[in-house]
Amino acid sequence: MAGQTLYDKIWDAHLVMERDDGTGLIYIDRQLLHEVTSPQAFEGLKLAGRKPWRIDANLATPDHNVPTVNREQGIDGIEDETSRIQVVTLDDNCRTYGIRQFDIRDRRQGIVHVVGPEQGATLPGMTIVCGDSHTSTHGAFAALAQGVGTSEVEHVLATQCLVQRKTRNMRIQAHGRLPDGVTAKDLILAIIARLGTAGGTGYTFEYAGEAFEQLSMEGRMTVCNMSIEAGARAGLIAVDDRTIEYLRGRPFAPKGALWEQAEAYWRTLHSDPDAVFDREFEIDAAALEPQVTWGTSPEMGVGVNGLVPDPAGFDEPSRAESARHALTYMDLEPGTPIRSIELDKIFIGSCTNARIEDLRSAAKVVKGRKVAGNIKQALVVPGSGLVRQQAEDEGLAQIFMDAGFEWRAPGCSMCLAMNADRLESGERCASTSNRNFEGRQGHGGRTHLVSPAMAAAAAIAGHFTDVREMLEDA
Amino acid sequence: MKPFTELTGVVVPLDRANVDTDQIIPKQYLKSIRRTGFGDNLFDAWRYLDEGRIGLTQNERRINHDFVLNQPRYQGASILLARRNFGCGSSREHAVWALEEYGLRCVIAPSFADIFFNNCFNNGVLPIVLDENIVDDLFREVAAEPGYELHVDLPAQEVVTPSGARFGFDIEPGRKHRLLHGLDDVGITLQQVATIKDFEARHQARQPWLFGALQGD
Numbered sequence: 001m002a003g004q005t006l007y008d009k010i011w012d013a014h015l016v017m018e019r020d021d022g023t024g025l026i027y028i029d030r031q032l033l034h035e036v037t038s039p040q041a042f043e044g045l046k047l048a049g050r051k052p053w054r055i056d057a058n059l060a061t062p063d064h065n066v067p068t069v070n071r072e073q074g075i076d077g078i079e080d081e082t083s084r085i086q087v088v089t090l091d092d093n094c095r096t097y098g099i100r101q102f103d104i105r106d107r108r109q110g111i112v113h114v115v116g117p118e119q120g121a122t123l124p125g126m127t128i129v130c131g132d133s134h135t136s137t138h139g140a141f142a143a144l145a146q147g148v149g150t151s152e153v154e155h156v157l158a159t160q161c162l163v164q165r166k167t168r169n170m171r172i173q174a175h176g177r178l179p180d181g182v183t184a185k186d187l188i189l190a191i192i193a194r195l196g197t198a199g200g201t202g203y204t205f206e207y208a209g210e211a212f213e214q215l216s217m218e219g220r221m222t223v224c225n226m227s228i229e230a231g232a233r234a235g236l237i238a239v240d241d242r243t244i245e246y247l248r249g250r251p252f253a254p255k256g257a258l259w260e261q262a263e264a265y266w267r268t269l270h271s272d273p274d275a276v277f278d279r280e281f282e283i284d285a286a287a288l289e290p291q292v293t294w295g296t297s298p299e300m301g302v303g304v305n306g307l308v309p310d311p312a313g314f315d316e317p318s319r320a321e322s323a324r325h326a327l328t329y330m331d332l333e334p335g336t337p338i339r340s341i342e343l344d345k346i347f348i349g350s351c352t353n354a355r356i357e358d359l360r361s362a363a364k365v366v367k368g369r370k371v372a373g374n375i376k377q378a379l380v381v382p383g384s385g386l387v388r389q390q391a392e393d394e395g396l397a398q399i400f401m402d403a404g405f406e407w408r409a410p411g412c413s414m415c416l417a418m419n420a421d422r423l424e425s426g427e428r429c430a431s432t433s434n435r436n437f438e439g440r441q442g443h444g445g446r447t448h449l450v451s452p453a454m455a456a457a458a459a460i461a462g463h464f465t466d467v468r469e470m471l472e473d474a
Numbered sequence: 475m476k477p478f479t480e481l482t483g484v485v486v487p488l489d490r491a492n493v494d495t496d497q498i499i500p501k502q503y504l505k506s507i508r509r510t511g512f513g514d515n516l517f518d519a520w521r522y523l524d525e526g527r528i529g530l531t532q533n534e535r536r537i538n539h540d541f542v543l544n545q546p547r548y549q550g551a552s553i554l555l556a557r558r559n560f561g562c563g564s565s566r567e568h569a570v571w572a573l574e575e576y577g578l579r580c581v582i583a584p585s586f587a588d589i590f591f592n593n594c595f596n597n598g599v600l601p602i603v604l605d606e607n608i609v610d611d612l613f614r615e616v617a618a619e620p621g622y623e624l625h626v627d628l629p630a631q632e633v634v635t636p637s638g639a640r641f642g643f644d645i646e647p648g649r650k651h652r653l654l655h656g657l658d659d660v661g662i663t664l665q666q667v668a669t670i671k672d673f674e675a676r677h678q679a680r681q682p683w684l685f686g687a688l689q690g691d
């Protein structure tokens with residue numbers, strides 16, 4: 001019999017029962033909650049007269065609606081009334097049920113996918129859910145982490161289980177090392193461009209190969225975060241020394257003898273050498289250049305030294321049609337060099353790229369330079385209060401502010417513009433977030449997805465440019 | 475949840491691939507803490523020419539008369555015909571709530587994004603996967619014939635066209651059962667309390683560090 005994949009191992013360790021129709025009842029170790037997708041779940045629970053199954057499996061923090069200014073005012077600093085009600089509702093629900101929350105005033109508050117790993121609330125081998133598609137982020141720790149809908153949030157609250165059919169396995173191998181100036185973000189954007197936004201539907205990814213092994217935990221989180229952008233609900237990376245070292249000493253990670261026991265188990269969390277994957281996908285990481293998306297789907301990306309493609313050259317009519325729509329929305333002409341595209345705004349933030357390493361890599365480019373005159377606003381929004389603090393301690397915040405960036409308080413911010421940070425209609429943004437959908441960053445706004453270093457370079461140049469040239473003259 | 479058995483209804487075609495949930499229901503409506511009130515904002519950015527926000531009524535909006543949902547021939551539609559990878563992106567269940575409240579109880583497409591597909595079954599909406607060629611044909615037939623209706627028969631797992639052509643579709647038996655009877659998954663799972671507790675005890679014995687860590691610092 002062939003060996004098991006990492007996914008198979010985690011699945012088996014959590015299978016409560018197989019149901020008659022071939023679906024499984026899977027035990028969930030951790031549920032992360034935020035204010036947008038949980039109110040209706042708590043309400044459903046209450047209406048049915050049910051209680052959460054296991055309070056200590058849940059961790060909550062508000063992130064989508066919180067403002068990135070006036071945070072010293074707490075809840076009162078949220079100007080928009082509907083946003084405020086949502087954040088207060090999370091407070092109320094957590095208080096009612098005794099669920100651990102880092103509320104808007106807590107220095108540990110932040111984007112839920114930054115907070116979980118940072119606190120050691122995300123651990124290898126766990127099953128994790130959150131009413132948020134980017135829950136895939138936590139797969140960087142060999143945790144089976146998936147986004148779910150609000151009914152499923154309620155289901156997990158009530159039963160500690162999820163009903164699910166086992167997915168297929170796809171291994172994504174990246175050979176070679178990423179060249180200098182080419183980051184985890186560029187790697188995952190290039191993978192999505194090749195696989196397509198639906199290429200991973202029905203699969204769990206496992207990222208393997210030298211390029212992923214070389215990545216820091218932050219970089220691995222960036223990669224796993226965007227698994228969903230290729231249609232996969234979850235992406236995994238095996239446990240290695242980096243995983244263990246990242247977690248050691250985190251507040252909610254096990255301590256003492258329990259740590260020893262946990263570590264021994266975690267070290268088994270990798271695919272067996274003879275495991276068979278349903279699909280293999282390979283990419284040459286050493287040959288990549290920094291990536292920029294030109295369209296309204298994360299798969300519409302190209303190298304920074306490339307051109308906006310001509311839809312007429314696409315072989316599939318439906319893809320050509322989508323590209324035409326996208327170019328109209330983005331106000332771009334086929335054949336335009338990516339480097340000549342001028343920007344209005346810069347956003348460095350989101351659960352994809354708002355960790356300390358992301359801020360360091362952007363600050364390295366920005367240091368001693370100024371944001372270009374045509375840039376109306378350049379925002380840096382750290383992923384959590386602790387990341388913000390660390391960046392201030394390391395002097396990164398000062399570098400950004402000296403260059404003309406605005407240094408903000410943590411939250412999702414302009415990744416989806418539920419708070420006041422947004423693009424106005426027609427504005428063009430270099431963004432380190434994960435989705436360039438129409439209107440995502442504001443009605444009529446135009447988003448180009450890039451790495452933090454590339455966003456920083458675009459801020460300085462006023463248009464896209466190959467960050468590697470800036471790193472050379474630094 | 476409303477049961478779903480058979481449905482005969484007008485089909486509205488949405489001829490775009492990779493329609494994401496940000497398009498189905500834009501973020502500003504996600505600020506609601508209720509499960510209802512999303513129907514008028516389904517496909518908001520395409521349906522209206524101005525930017526919407528919570529609290530604006532339809533009379534205050536500028537309608538985009540070119541968008542399919544606004545064309546007279548598709549009024550009262552209950553079946554959405556879509557292209558591949560429908561519902562990709564965000565996990566927001568609000569997308570399904572909006573479709574359901576608008577009156578669209580069935581979506582037919584060559585493929586769906588995973589999370590959206592799941593969310594449908596939890597809200598009495600039936601997503602049907604049909605072959606790309608069949609979907610192409612349906613798009614042509616809908617365009618050619620105003621008032622075009624399909625009959626969807628869940629017990630028989632068939633879509634029937636006006637000319638009598640029948641297309642079978644797959645559905646997991648558990649999901650079919652729940653849709654047919656309008657059953658809530660939580661209630662079904664809670665019939666397994668003893669099994670879950672048993673598992674939980676064994677799980678805790680194997681991985682004790684997974685329990686209790688979040689309570690207290």
Ligand code: SF4
Nearest residue numbers: 134350351412415416
């Ligand atoms: S940062 Fe963006 S993608 Fe991440 S959880 Fe927040 S809104 Fe979602």
